[in-house]
Amino acid sequence: MASSPHSSSLFHHLLVFFLLLAAATAFPVTSEFELGIQKRIHFRVYFHETFIGPDNTTVTVVNMSLPYTFGNIEIYDTVLRVGPDESSTFLGRVQGAGFHVSMREEVMLVPLVLVFTAGKFVNSTLTVIGRLDASGKSERAIVGGTGVFQYAWGKLVTETVTASVAKLVVAYDVYVVYYDDLHLSAIA
Ligand SMILES: *[C@@H]1O[C@H](CO)[C@@H](O)[C@H](O)[C@H]1NC(C)=O
Ligand SMILES: *[C@@H]1O[C@H](CO)[C@@H](O)[C@H](O)[C@H]1NC(C)=O
Ligand SMILES: *[C@@H]1O[C@H](CO)[C@@H](O)[C@H](O)[C@H]1NC(C)=O
Secondary structure (H helix, E strand, O other): OOOOHHHHHHHHHHHHHHHHHHHHHOOOOOOOOOOOEEEEEEEEEEEEEEOOOOOOOEEEEEOOOOHHHOOOEEEEEEEEEOOOOOOOOEEEEEEEEEEEOOOOOOEEEEEEEEEEOOOOOOOEEEEEEEEEEOOOOEEEEEEEEEHHHOOOEEEEEEEEEEEOOOEEEEEEEEEEEEEEOHHHHHHO
C-alpha cells in the first residue's frame, strides 16, 4: 500500500534533516602524509633488573599468595644497557608491568615500553606486549613506537643471561620495522 502524500513528505523532511546533521558532524580529512622509507633492523640490548638494594627496579604491588603466583602484579622501571655488564653504556629504561596470569605454571603477561634516553635512538620508544614464562626465553610483539621508531612493528626475542635472587640480566634481540621520516633523518 502506497503511503499518503503527507507521511511521504514528513519522511523526506526527516531524511534531509539527518543528512544535514551527518554532513555537519563528519570529521574532515585535512591531509595525507608520507610514511617515509621502510627500514628493517635488528639490534641487541640488555635488560638489567635489580630486586634487592637501594637501586632495586621492581616492586610487587599485588601479592595474592596463590600457587604459581597467580594474580600477582609487579611494576618495574629497569635499566637498558649496551651489554650484559653492569658498567656497560646506559641506553635508557624498560618500564612496564608483569601480570601473573596462569593457575598452572609461572606465566606473565608483560606490557612494556623501551624508553631510549641515550645513544642512536635517543628520545624514541618501542612498545612491546607479550607472554613470558619461567624459561626466560620469549618472543613478544612490538606493537608500536615513537620518535625514530614511528609506525613500528616487529618482534622482541629474549633470553636470560644471568639470574640470581638479587639481579636478572636478559638479552633483548629487537627486530623492528619502522618508517624513517625524511625530516627526522635530515636533522639527525
Ligand atoms: C628498594 O629501594 C627502596 C628505595 O631505595 C628501599 O626503600 C627498599 O628497601 C628497597 N627494597 C629492597 C627489597 O631492597
Ligand atoms: C607474597 O606473600 C607470601 C606470604 O606472605 C610470601 O611468602 C611471598 O614471598 C610474597 N611474594 C612476594 C613476591 O612478595
Ligand atoms: C631529546 O630530547 C631532549 C629533551 O627534550 C632534547 O633536549 C634533545 O635535543 C633531544 N635529542 C634529539 C637527538 O632529538
